[in-house]
Amino acid sequence: MELPARLCGLWALLLCFADGGDAAPTETQPPVTNLSVSVENLCTVIWTWNPPEGASPNCSLWYFSHFGNKQDKKIAPETHRSKEVPLNERVCLQVGSQCSTNESDNPSILVEKCISPPEGDPESAVTELQCIWHNLSYMNCTWLPGRNTRPDTNYTLYYWHSSLGKILQCEDIYTAGQHIGCSFALTKLKDSSFDQHSVQVMVKDNAGKIRPSFNIVPLTSHVQPDPPHIKNLFFQHGDLYVLGKNPQNFYSRCLSYEVEFNNSQTETHYILSVEEPKCDNLEFEGNLEGTICFRVPGVFPDTLNTVRIRVKTNKFCYEDDKLWSNWSPAMSIGKKANPTFYITMLLIIPVIVAGAIIVLLLYLKRLKIIIFPPIPDPGKIFKEMFGDQNDDTLLQGALPTIPCGTPGIKLTTLWLRACAPTNSHPRGSSSAQGAVFNLSCGGRSPPSLAGLEELNQQPCG
Numbered sequence: 001m002e003l004p005a006r007l008c009g010l011w012a013l014l015l016c017f018a019d020g021g022d023a024a025p026t027e028t029q030p031p032v033t034n035l036s037v038s039v040e041n042l043c044t045v046i047w048t049w050n051p052p053e054g055a056s057p058n059c060s061l062w063y064f065s066h067f068g069n070k071q072d073k074k075i076a077p078e079t080h081r082s083k084e085v086p087l088n089e090r091v092c093l094q095v096g097s098q099c100s101t102n103e104s105d106n107p108s109i110l111v112e113k114c115i116s117p118p119e120g121d122p123e124s125a126v127t128e129l130q131c132i133w134h135n136l137s138y139m140n141c142t143w144l145p146g147r148n149t150r151p152d153t154n155y156t157l158y159y160w161h162s163s164l165g166k167i168l169q170c171e172d173i174y175t176a177g178q179h180i181g182c183s184f185a186l187t188k189l190k191d192s193s194f195d196q197h198s199v200q201v202m203v204k205d206n207a208g209k210i211r212p213s214f215n216i217v218p219l220t221s222h223v224q225p226d227p228p229h230i231k232n233l234f235f236q237h238g239d240l241y242v243l244g245k246n247p248q249n250f251y252s253r254c255l256s257y258e259v260e261f262n263n264s265q266t267e268t269h270y271i272l273s274v275e276e277p278k279c280d281n282l283e284f285e286g287n288l289e290g291t292i293c294f295r296v297p298g299v300f301p302d303t304l305n306t307v308r309i310r311v312k313t314n315k316f317c318y319e320d321d322k323l324w325s326n327w328s329p330a331m332s333i334g335k336k337a338n339p340t341f342y343i344t345m346l347l348i349i350p351v352i353v354a355g356a357i358i359v360l361l362l363y364l365k366r367l368k369i370i371i372f373p374p375i376p377d378p379g380k381i382f383k384e385m386f387g388d389q390n391d392d393t394l395l396q397g398a399l400p401t402i403p404c405g406t407p408g409i410k411l412t413t414l415w416l417r418a419c420a421p422t423n424s425h426p427r428g429s430s431s432a433q434g435a436v437f438n439l440s441c442g443g444r445s446p447p448s449l450a451g452l453e454e455l456n457q458q459p460c461g
């Protein structure tokens, strides 16, 4: 008889519960009414509601609210709640009323109101919309075009923050590779609460073809400082000291530092991470006000040392600490490489070069002889042809002196007609004497007498 016994137990439990329920004064509250939602600026979403109808007069009304997924629970007496939300996704708020500030108090039924992202193809919206606040003086926002977009889409960026009366359009659009960007001036205000705010940005196109994209940039993060500057390097008690200056707009306590140290001769390269840029026991004549100081131990003063520094924001003042500034201009100290080495090099290099040139010239001369053998003296050939003819001055003068291979001149076959002076002819012939040579380049082919007879018929000169 197990089952009846169990059932009895169950009944007892249920009865017990019912009794307890009756005993507790759980008067359920009526729900809030007229819950509505609206958007101000670019991404300030405001929910408003009215008090419940028929609430107990003894109840001091409180409102319990949270966003979808039970995030950001809040109990407050106001009948509105706002939040900066990048409207790329649907956001819902649930609100209920209750009579105390106690969270575990039973609130009324929760009423929900949602806000949806703007209409349009989500694939057309730009992606990776992000902004960096450079030097606390200008904001650079960049993004990538969405997948479903025409390549000639003209983008516009709008921005708003609490110090502006209205939404402004960013004018300075630029492209950097695949990314598109826009930068606008944003200077840190004296108002200390400014840092607590955010900048709301929205990117859409002029034609309204793409879905707008939103981002909210908290001013306590995404800050990239300008690089610091090195003012002085010196050795003291065997340590290297680096004196520098913070980038404008930043205090030392808000920055973390890296000191890079290079020595090309000893091939040392290391990076020193520094939180507090201060040097104790430094004997320094002069004002160290506003100066940052680093001590680099283990440096050889006899060699050339190169130093540069960079900074990033730290957790004391900012929420993220990932954006390093560029490196400062490098500064060097110490002697350059051994001067005798340079002198030796200065002497040796010209000797080597001269030797190389001589070898090259000799080689070139040999090469020239191989490729272009010398032209045989055509005067000699002429002499042979005319036997005892010895007056060859005229001929010599007429002979070509163009060497083979002269650029621009193609010397393949040259017909040369030579006239011997009639008066000196041994045979006393009154007719002009002529000779025609076929001078192949290099004189390899023997002189040809072809056409000589014909030519000889014509008067010479």
Ligand SMILES: *[C@@H]1O[C@H](CO)[C@@H](O)[C@H](O)[C@H]1NC(C)=O
Binding pocket: 033, 034, 050, 051, 052, 053
């Ligand atoms: C809700 O809004 C309607 C119209 O705006 C108004 O008539 C009604 O009184 C409101 N309800 C409450 C409880 O304020």
Ligand SMILES: *[C@@H]1O[C@H](CO)[C@@H](O)[C@H](O)[C@H]1NC(C)=O
Binding pocket: 056, 057, 058
């Ligand atoms: C409201 O409180 C008063 C006294 O504090 C009490 O007399 C009255 O019965 C209470 N009314 C209700 C509806 O609880």
Ligand SMILES: *[C@@H]1O[C@H](CO)[C@@H](O)[C@H](O)[C@H]1NC(C)=O
Binding pocket: 102, 103, 104, 105
């Ligand atoms: C809230 O209510 C619970 C029980 O309902 C009680 O134990 C707790 O003390 C209350 N807290 C406050 C702050 O009133």
Ligand SMILES: *[C@@H]1O[C@H](CO)[C@@H](O)[C@H](O)[C@H]1NC(C)=O
Binding pocket: 135, 136, 137, 187, 226, 248, 249
């Ligand atoms: C950094 O900001 C300061 C003051 O806001 C300004 O004077 C300086 O020119 C800025 N530096 C650069 C590189 O823009």
Ligand SMILES: *[C@@H]1O[C@H](CO)[C@@H](O)[C@H](O)[C@H]1NC(C)=O
Binding pocket: 140, 172, 174, 182, 183
């Ligand atoms: C920020 O924008 C300016 C102006 O368009 C540009 O010159 C600069 O290179 C940008 N800086 C970075 C880090 O992208």
Ligand SMILES: *[C@@H]1O[C@H](CO)[C@@H](O)[C@H](O)[C@H]1NC(C)=O
Binding pocket: 150, 152, 153, 154, 207
């Ligand atoms: C973008 O602007 C250019 C020039 O202003 C224009 O020729 C082009 O058609 C525009 N693109 C779109 C998609 O409207």
Ligand SMILES: *[C@@H]1O[C@H](CO)[C@@H](O)[C@H](O)[C@H]1NC(C)=O
Binding pocket: 260, 261, 262, 269, 306, 307, 308, 330
């Ligand atoms: C120091 O050495 C590193 C590694 O060799 C190099 O990347 C860096 O550019 C050097 N820095 C300077 C200032 O020459």
